[in-house]
Amino acid sequence: MKRGYLIDMDGVIYRGTELIAGADQFIRRLRELDVPFMFLTNNSQRTRRDVATRLQRMGIAVEERHIYTCAMATAQFLAHQKPNGTAFVIGEGGLLQALHANGYSIVDSDPDYVVVGEGRTMTFEIMERATRMIFNGAKLVSTNMDPNCPTADGIRPGCGAITAMLESATGVPAFSVGKPNPIMMRVARKELGLSAEETTMIGDTMETDIVGGMQMGYRTILVLSGGTQTEDLKKFAYRPDVIVNSIADLCDIELMHNWTAA
Numbered sequence: 001m002k003r004g005y006l007i008d009m010d011g012v013i014y015r016g017t018e019l020i021a022g023a024d025q026f027i028r029r030l031r032e033l034d035v036p037f038m039f040l041t042n043n044s045q046r047t048r049r050d051v052a053t054r055l056q057r058m059g060i061a062v063e064e065r066h067i068y069t070c071a072m073a074t075a076q077f078l079a080h081q082k083p084n085g086t087a088f089v090i091g092e093g094g095l096l097q098a099l100h101a102n103g104y105s106i107v108d109s110d111p112d113y114v115v116v117g118e119g120r121t122m123t124f125e126i127m128e129r130a131t132r133m134i135f136n137g138a139k140l141v142s143t144n145m146d147p148n149c150p151t152a153d154g155i156r157p158g159c160g161a162i163t164a165m166l167e168s169a170t171g172v173p174a175f176s177v178g179k180p181n182p183i184m185m186r187v188a189r190k191e192l193g194l195s196a197e198e199t200t201m202i203g204d205t206m207e208t209d210i211v212g213g214m215q216m217g218y219r220t221i222l223v224l225s226g227g228t229q230t231e232d233l234k235k236f237a238y239r240p241d242v243i244v245n246s247i248a249d250l251c252d253i254e255l256m257h258n259w260t261a262a
């Protein structure tokens with residue numbers, strides 16, 4: 001049966017600025033066998049070109065078509081919901097570019113949506129303005145609900161933490177488009193031309209990658225090189241199909257296709 005892969009990045013392909021051993025070999029093998037794959041990221045800061053360039057500098061041979069970000073998923077969703085709409089954005093270049101590419105205008109007043117992404121440019125003044133906009137009828141959309149983000153210096157508050165402040169201040173729940181939302185998981189799979197049965201999700205986080213893949217009917221592989229460790233698994237009512245130490249254990253693609261559940 002034909003197979004393809006949706007692959008998380010941070011904790012799977014790299015940690016911070018360091019490539020995880022075997023990641024380059026795994027991607028090289030996918031390309032040699034002409035196996036379809038796409039990287040999925042819940043980081044909305046970078047454009048797909050930026051992400052591709054970062055991976056290329058780490059020794060991973062990819063093009064822009066191999067990247068799908070939560071910023072892209074959010075912008076495409078909004079363009080479908082309200083074509084040529086307007087947004088007040090708490091975020092950075094990747095999100096702004098994705099919204100512009102999908103026909104959205106970025107405004108400072110009376111937006112259709114307040115859209116929240118990652119970034120370090122958030123100020124309390126911006127949060128005050130966003131709060132008033134939501135009270136005045138703007139809809140609250142978050143690119144993802146990850147509470148924190150890993151950095152070279154440790155974790156920092158993520159998009160979910162920023163969104164939670166606005167939810168608390170306004171009493172309005174946000175709609176989030178990033179993993180594990182089926183919208184992002186489905187669109188990425190369709191771009192690869194795969195059915196659910198042909199798709200495998202590889203990730204390091206049970207709460208996003210694995211549960212999202214499971215809910216979509218994808219095969220799931222958990223790598224223990226990132227956010228989830230073996231001792232964490234007892235907390236969850238669901239399990240991945242396969243558990244490996246790192247992506248280096250997946251380099252024998254033909255053997256992996258015949259693996260059974262964990």
